[in-house]
Amino acid sequence: MSQPLRETRARPPAGLFLFSLSNRLIDMIPVVETKSASDDVASAFEDFARAFEAFKEANDTRLSEIETRLSGDVVTEEKLARIDGALDEAKRRLDRLALDRSRPPLGQGADAPRDPAQGEHKAAFHAYIRTGESGGLKRLEEKALSAGSGPDGGYLVPDAVEREVLRRLSAVSPIRAIASVRVISGGQYKRAFSASGPATGWVGETAARPQTASPALSELSFPAMELYAMPAATQTLLDDAVVDIDRWIAEEVEAAFAEQEGTAFVKGDGINKPKGFLAADTVEEEIWEWGRLGTVNTGGATFPASNPSDVLVDLVYALKSGYRQNAAFVMNRRTQSAIRRFKDSSGQYLWSPPAGLGQAATLMGFPVVEAEDMPDIAANQCAVAFGDFKRGYLIVDRAGMRVLRDPYSAKPYVLFYTTKRVGGGVQDYAAIKLLKFAA
Incomplete structure (x- = not known):
């Protein structure tokens, strides 16, 4: 009240x-x-x-x-x-x-290095960041600990820092928070899939078993592309022993990585970046086929004037029941603002606020994920997505995040060229449906 x-x-x-x-x-x-x-x-x-x-x-x-x-x-x-x-x-x-x-504090609790080798790596990395001294990391290379990649490509950050960056990205990058994430050791992840599956049938106990057709296998490929950020710091800041270097790096690259990832996972074209789900080919749901995302049309450039929520019901039930159990809506803030006013036949609002701290708002009982890179409501735009993104969209992270220290390019600032490799794309075309504002 x-x-x-x-x-x-x-x-x-x-x-x-x-x-x-x-x-x-x-x-x-x-x-x-x-x-x-x-x-x-x-x-x-x-x-x-x-x-x-x-x-x-x-x-x-x-x-x-x-x-x-x-x-x-x-x-x-x-x-x-x-x-x-x-x-x-x-x-x-x-x-x-x-x-x-x-957010847990870095360098404490579960993130504190327990392996002596990890502790040695962390100490050598801190010396490199603060003073540019790379001798410790080079010695680790010589001991074949795979801690660095040489001065040209930068040096790997400690595992605790990489885990914290990925943890932060999972919290602030909307699609990463709901998609499947796989860590790979190479530059590309491949997986085989069968769109139709093998032929099956019922037979009697003594009836002949006719030979079934073999499943047609295809391959999906997810290359990891390079994503970079370049935070800067003064040498005075780096000399301050009170400054937590691990936390500083994680906080500096968090926003830059999350913003770039969020855009790529939604509408990236796949050229030197992940391929977003909106970049996939689409087809009307009535004639859906594997390799394309099905769309439900609203009948115009906006929601229908009469019973506008009916198209949302159509979108929900365009998804098979096995996918609806873990499905979520994805839309931007302006689209959510329009939908927030919808009511059902009994006068109850379809949109509900979060039930608790850290939880998402819901629409018709399904979580609402706010992704600002989703398009606004307009003609021929797919402004709302609905599906099980855990099964529908895959993100691949190449293990290892590197930092290259550059004290020369922007004096008196020290630049830290930070890179990670990430890829993504649709892995199950039946798991995601789109609401298209078109006739």
Whole structure:
């Protein structure tokens, strides 16, 4: 329930979102306050839930006005848009708080090196990062520990740092969080598949067994492409013994890698980058065939004016039941904003806020993954994807992340050319369906 509202003309405290919840008053609802790391994240979740109640109240008012006047009031539409934007911002802040809370400190606990060789590698890597001294890493090379690749290609980071980078990417890269991930030792991963399977049939106990056709096998290939970031630091920062070098590297490359990966996994063309699922060939669901993703058309460039949620039901049931058990919706923030207003025949909202910290919002009971690289609602665009991405999309990570120290190119800064190799593509074309805004 919304708390009682009071008219106020005082300047609101920082960190509060302002929206109009009445045509006559400008009221103030606390959505998410700026919190320190020690604040209770649960209070931010409660604020988000109250904001969603305000959204439902405003949208119900809009729908009532449409029923009585055949059009919505301009003030009500503006009010709903402001609350909707604030709700999105509140969800992003809540996700950041939950993410920061879940990150373990590097160099402690499970990440602390237990193997003496790992400890030696970590110490040598720190010396290389801080001072450029590569002698320790070269000695490890000579001992055949495969710790480095020489000064031209950079040196491998410690295992703890690589694990932390991948862990962070799984949390902030939307498609990586729901897709299958496989670590490979070579530059390419290949797998055989059978689109049709062997012929089978029923026979009696003594009846003849006719020979069945052999399955037709094909091969899928997933090459690992090079992804790079180049964080910079001053030598003063590197000389500071208090600075956690492992954490600094992980935090610096996290955003750059996640942004590039997110774009490639959704719409990458496969040229020097992974191939996104939207880059796959498509065909209408009625004539679907292996090697293409099936599409469900909305009938126009937007959702239908009457019963717009019906196309979402069609999309859900275009997927076979075996895939629906672990399926999720993928869309961007603007598409989610439009769908958030839909109701079922009993008047219940189809979109529901997260049930707890670190959980996703749901649509018709299925998780909603927000991927900003998904296209907006427009003619001939596949703005919504639905499927079991764990079975439908594969990400391959080449083991090893390298860092090359460059103190010369951008003085007085030291550049760290950081590379990892990653690939991806659709591995099961029956596991993902697309909602296409077309006739």
